[in-house]
Amino acid sequence: MTDTLPLHADNLHKSYGGKPALKGVSVSLKAGEMVALLGPNGAGKSTLLQLLTGLFSPDQGTVVVMxxxxxxxxxRALASLGVVFQQTALDMDLxxxxxxxxxxxxxGLPRAVxxxxIEAGLARMGLADQAKTVVRSLSGGTxxxxxxxxxxxxxxxxxxMDEATVGLDPASRQQLLDTVRGLCAERGMAVLWATHLIEETKVADRLVLLHQGSVRFDGSIEAFMQASQGGDFQTEVLRALEKPGIG
Structure with missing residues (x-):
């Protein structure tokens, strides 16, 4: 089963200085699926992304990519991963x-390819005229x-995507969301979108609520609302994060 999934993480545990950051977290992505990983700051989202990208090794559990x-x-696992971290990884002076x-x-891509x-990617994002621009002179959204x-x-x-819209204006945030959503449909790419902004999760196929290192909910937004107490989406998310479990 796990071999057929683009990404499958099973029973991930990670502690720092004896303090648990993740407590048995499991998450899977299907081809063409956009999954929103939602949780407040300190929930364990960045730790999970660090384990999924191999930056750190879990104390327990496995991560399988393709x-x-x-x-x-x-x-081999990293060859199938694309990552946008919260902190920029671009060389600002190039x-x-x-x-x-x-x-x-x-x-290892041939230069011609x-x-x-690169030209196609920049054109897609409306950046065809920015190829020679030094990164430091670009806006945060660009x-x-x-x-x-x-x-x-x-x-x-x-x-x-690890908190990829932090610091962006609403228009840039929406453009990034729409672009990634489109890539799921066009390329069959699986996306894990980590965020602490509730409104960003509404375009996702599935919602994973992470709080204090544990998964509180994993399912469709429709299923989440069916299991709720009848409030609006934001109210129900906040309520779910205040109690041991939902559904």
């Missing part, structure tokens, strides 16, 4: 094109768009 175990075969070519070089994908272009250059099957 059938490849992250701990046993990290290079032009956009240089940043993107560095990424394609890491993935790389440049073709930098996020560049990071998304970079994350997609090696055509990953799984895209992880």
């Amino acid at each position: 059938g490849h175990d992250m701990q046993r075969h990290p290079s 032009p956009v094109m240089a940043n993107l070519l560095f990424h394609t070089d890491l993935h 790389a440049k073709q994908r 930098r996020r768009k560049v990071e998304l272009v970079r994350a997609l250059l090696h055509e990953p099957r799984v895209l992880l």
